[in-house]
Amino acid sequence: MVNPSSVYCGRLAPSPTGLLHLGHARTFWTAMERAWAARSTSSGQAGGTLRLRNDDLDTARCHPDFVTAMIEDLRWFGLQWDEPVVTQSQRIPLYRAALARLHDAGHIFPCSCSRRDVQQAATAPHESTDEPLYPGTCRPENLPPASRLQPPASPAQGDGLNWRFRVPDGETLSFTDGHFGEQHAVAGRDFGDFLIWRKDDAPSYQLACVVDDAALGITEVVRGADLIKSTFRQLLLFRALESRAPAFYHCPLLTDDKGVRLAKRHDALALRTLREQGKTPEQIRAGWA
Ligand code: GLU
Numbered sequence: 001m002v003n004p005s006s007v008y009c010g011r012l013a014p015s016p017t018g019l020l021h022l023g024h025a026r027t028f029w030t031a032m033e034r035a036w037a038a039r040s041t042s043s044g045q046a047g048g049t050l051r052l053r054n055d056d057l058d059t060a061r062c063h064p065d066f067v068t069a070m071i072e073d074l075r076w077f078g079l080q081w082d083e084p085v086v087t088q089s090q091r092i093p094l095y096r097a098a099l100a101r102l103h104d105a106g107h108i109f110p111c112s113c114s115r116r117d118v119q120q121a122a123t124a125p126h127e128s129t130d131e132p133l134y135p136g137t138c139r140p141e142n143l144p145p146a147s148r149l150q151p152p153a154s155p156a157q158g159d160g161l162n163w164r165f166r167v168p169d170g171e172t173l174s175f176t177d178g179h180f181g182e183q184h185a186v187a188g189r190d191f192g193d194f195l196i197w198r199k200d201d202a203p204s205y206q207l208a209c210v211v212d213d214a215a216l217g218i219t220e221v222v223r224g225a226d227l228i229k230s231t232f233r234q235l236l237l238f239r240a241l242e243s244r245a246p247a248f249y250h251c252p253l254l255t256d257d258k259g260v261r262l263a264k265r266h267d268a269l270a271l272r273t274l275r276e277q278g279k280t281p282e283q284i285r286a287g288w289a
Contacts, residue, residue, distance in 0.1 A: 008038030
């Protein structure tokens with residue numbers, strides 16, 4: 001399934017954890033326009049494609065009703081994609097294979113810290129759109145030998161352990177964003193060891209996202225600017241998995257009238273609400289101009 005050439009391939013990757021709002025619509029519209037632009041300029045080639053990826057791995061928050069609503073709302077808004085839809089919960093063996101590769105190459109370690117442990121240990125306040133810096137608690141070299149976790153030889157199904165990626169402390173990572181230009185971050189300072197596999201036996205967003213973007217041959221990732229920090233983590237994962245990283249284009253985030261970033265709790269700005277109020281997609285898009 002790997003994209004054999006550099007023919008543009010983009011993706012829309014909503015999570016069915018709530019109703020899609022205006023912010024999603026604007027980002028996805030940009031993604032579609034960029035795929036279409038590639039389509040019209042790639043003379044003689046198959047042209048750009050756009051896939052829809054259903055990011056439904058968070059079983060506690062994702063719901064089938066939101067998947068139905070998501071597809072209905074995307075279609076209503078005028079978004080079009082190439083079938084078939086990719087559903088992450090159906091791709092667990094692929095993620096597990098990548099987990100084993102990362103383990104064999106020595107990139108991950110087991111961790112017993114809870115999210116709260118990490119939050120409490122964080123020395124600096126973290127941006128609300130990102131996770132706190134991992135303090136290194138369970139890195140094997142930081143534990144007294146007696147209390148080192150005795151992990152199984154390799155991550156095993158149901159081992160009840162979190163597995164984290166060990167970032168190369170001090171390395172500066174860079175990429176040129178299609179919208180925001182040059183971006184840099186220092187591993188271990190701007191972001192720390194991040195989750196690869198969760199103790200409830202589910203892959204992390206970072207792992208699943210990279211495995212899918214590589215497997216589907218995605219050439220450009222278009223998504224919200226809240227994920228810029230994650231892009232650095234994902235660049236490390238592409239490298240560790242020996243896959244070519246796509247280009248990245250992050251879209252500015254929409255805010256409400258109080259300057260607060262739109263989230264799924266902003267029901268008033270859900271596409272569904274706007275539609276029920278009689279707004280048309282054209283009117284909504286005209287508001288962005
Ligand atoms: N599903 C993710 C989200 O809704 C987006 C993932 C991505 O575009 O990489 O935040």
